[in-house]
Amino acid sequence: MSDTPSELKYTKTHEWARLDDGTVVVGISDYAQDALGDVVFVELPVVGDDVKEGEEVAVVESVKAASDIYSPISGSISQVNELLDEQPELLNSDPYGEGWIFTISPTDSDDYEELLDSNGYDEFCSSEEHEN
Amino acid sequence: MVDFFGWQMPLHYGSQIEEHHSVRQAAGMFDVSHMLPVDFNGEDSQRFLQLMLASDVEKKLNQNGRATYTVMLNENGGIIDDLIVYRLADQTYRAIFNAGTATADLEWIQSKAVSQFSVDISPRHDLNILAIQGPDALTKSSNVFGTTPPEELKPFRCIESNGFFVGRTGYTGEDGIEVLCGTEQAKLLWESLHDMGVRPCGLGARDTLRLEAGLNLNGQDMNPDISPLASALGWVVDWDPEERQFIGRQALTQERTRGLRRRLTGVVLKGGIMRSGQEVLTDSGSGVITSGSYSPTLGYSVALARVPAAATGTCKVVIRNREIEGRLVRPPFVRKGEKVHK
Numbered sequence: 001m002s003d004t005p006s007e008l009k010y011t012k013t014h015e016w017a018r019l020d021d022g023t024v025v026v027g028i029s030d031y032a033q034d035a036l037g038d039v040v041f042v043e044l045p046v047v048g049d050d051v052k053e054g055e056e057v058a059v060v061e062s063v064k065a066a067s068d069i070y071s072p073i074s075g076s077i078s079q080v081n082e083l084l085d086e087q088p089e090l091l092n093s094d095p096y097g098e099g100w101i102f103t104i105s106p107t108d109s110d111d112y113e114e115l116l117d118s119n120g121y122d123e124f125c126s127s128e129e130h131e132n
Numbered sequence: 133m134v135d136f137f138g139w140q141m142p143l144h145y146g147s148q149i150e151e152h153h154s155v156r157q158a159a160g161m162f163d164v165s166h167m168l169p170v171d172f173n174g175e176d177s178q179r180f181l182q183l184m185l186a187s188d189v190e191k192k193l194n195q196n197g198r199a200t201y202t203v204m205l206n207e208n209g210g211i212i213d214d215l216i217v218y219r220l221a222d223q224t225y226r227a228i229f230n231a232g233t234a235t236a237d238l239e240w241i242q243s244k245a246v247s248q249f250s251v252d253i254s255p256r257h258d259l260n261i262l263a264i265q266g267p268d269a270l271t272k273s274s275n276v277f278g279t280t281p282p283e284e285l286k287p288f289r290c291i292e293s294n295g296f297f298v299g300r301t302g303y304t305g306e307d308g309i310e311v312l313c314g315t316e317q318a319k320l321l322w323e324s325l326h327d328m329g330v331r332p333c334g335l336g337a338r339d340t341l342r343l344e345a346g347l348n349l350n351g352q353d354m355n356p357d358i359s360p361l362a363s364a365l366g367w368v369v370d371w372d373p374e375e376r377q378f379i380g381r382q383a384l385t386q387e388r389t390r391g392l393r394r395r396l397t398g399v400v401l402k403g404g405i406m407r408s409g410q411e412v413l414t415d416s417g418s419g420v421i422t423s424g425s426y427s428p429t430l431g432y433s434v435a436l437a438r439v440p441a442a443a444t445g446t447c448k449v450v451i452r453n454r455e456i457e458g459r460l461v462r463p464p465f466v467r468k469g470e471k472v473h474k
Contacts, residue, residue: 037143037144037147037148037336038147038148038149040149040405040426040428041404041405041426041433043404043452059452061404061405061426063148063149063336063340063425063426063428064143064148064336065407066405066407066452
């Protein structure tokens with residue numbers, strides 16, 4: 001069973017989001033990192049880019065394959081985790097901490113509240129597993 | 133678990149990267165029973181293989197217990213399959229075919245064997261194959277077998293003893309052996325090796341290991357439309373003696389006379405991960421990545437690519453619409469656990 005902290009919000013594309021002093025920090029869930037396997041490269045978003053909810057903003061490459069990372073909300077990319085250039089494996093070892101990918105200044109802060117909570121996300125993951 | 137030509141196979145047993153490292157640094161084992169051994173017996177076995185294979189079996193397997201890597205071609209010189217063929221005894225050979233092509237291989241072989249040859253062709257579905265690979269593979273295996281490897285088991289040699297067929301061959305670029313035996317023996321061997329600390333490895337590590345070693349994967353780096361000359365396998369083709377009319381020879385001769393248009397080479401790149409199908413832009417035109425991945429030993433991406441024959445030096449690989457600079461290099465990328473290119 002993967003770890004799903006209750007203080008975070010989630011998407012159906014397996015990103016997590018955390019509201020932190022007006023900006024939203026984004027990474028991938030423990031469930032996602034486990035499914036991807038060893039992460040070996042992260043293509044980070046560009047700081048200052050305006051993005052829409054659901055837009056592809058980053059790419060995570062595991063040994064197996066490349067996976068797109070989608071922005072959970074609309075806004076402007078404010079920071080990227082450059083540590084991942086040298087240590088992409090942080091996505092596996094610490095997905096909710098040092099493995100964060102980018103932060104975004106939301107266009108509308110209400111968008112954050114509409115994301116899935118941890119229970120909703122857990123339910124979504126188990127329904128996905130049943131389909132597979 | 134993934135479906136691999138009808139076989140349920142593990143991509144990894146936990147961590148693909150750790151499995152990879154254990155083969156480079158210690159010893160790992162692979163259950164490759166999906167591959168199909170085929171035995172050739174009968175007075176025309178050698179004559180038949182001389183027709184079917186690009187290598188001169190008479191010359192390369194001039195003694196019992198020898199093995200060689202070769203390819204089986206179609207009339208157009210395209211690669212039907214790549215394989216290792218072992219000489220077990222006089223007029224007795226064993227070839228090991230890839231799972232994905234095994235059915236087609238057998239049909240092709242049987243269609244060519246009719247009437248003109250006295251050769252008995254037996255697919256050995258009863259045999260399991262375990263590959264034990266890595267610098268410690270021989271020591272660990274000796275401990276399990278309770279005997280040191282016999283002197284005659286040099287690289288590309290094979291021996292048969294107590295129901296085990298052992299070849300000093302592999303697909304990882306490391307020292308090691310491949311063992312063929314019955315299912316019960318294979319289970320026992322696997323468990324004993326596991327107790328000895330040999331790590332089980334999945335298809336994922338098998339792929340990154342063979343790629344670092346610059347070894348082609350059939351169906352990906354080569355196929356029936358492409359010749360060994362354009363697949364960096366010219367060295368397996370024996371042109372002498374000229375009288376040996378192996379299947380595909382005529383087409384290869386024409387290709388060689390005309391001049392090679394494309395060749396298979398290596399690419400190294402930092403700042404992205406190369407994958408098959410990506411375009412490679414070179415000083416002599418465009419090419420394509422045939423196999424690409426992350427190299428766990430080197431910490432960056434390596435690939436095999438088919439490029440215009442004259443291409444050299446730097447290149448650009450198109451990864452998600454971005455052109456990332458890489459360099460064309462001669463495979464392998466890793467030899468005996470060490471980086472080959474600066």
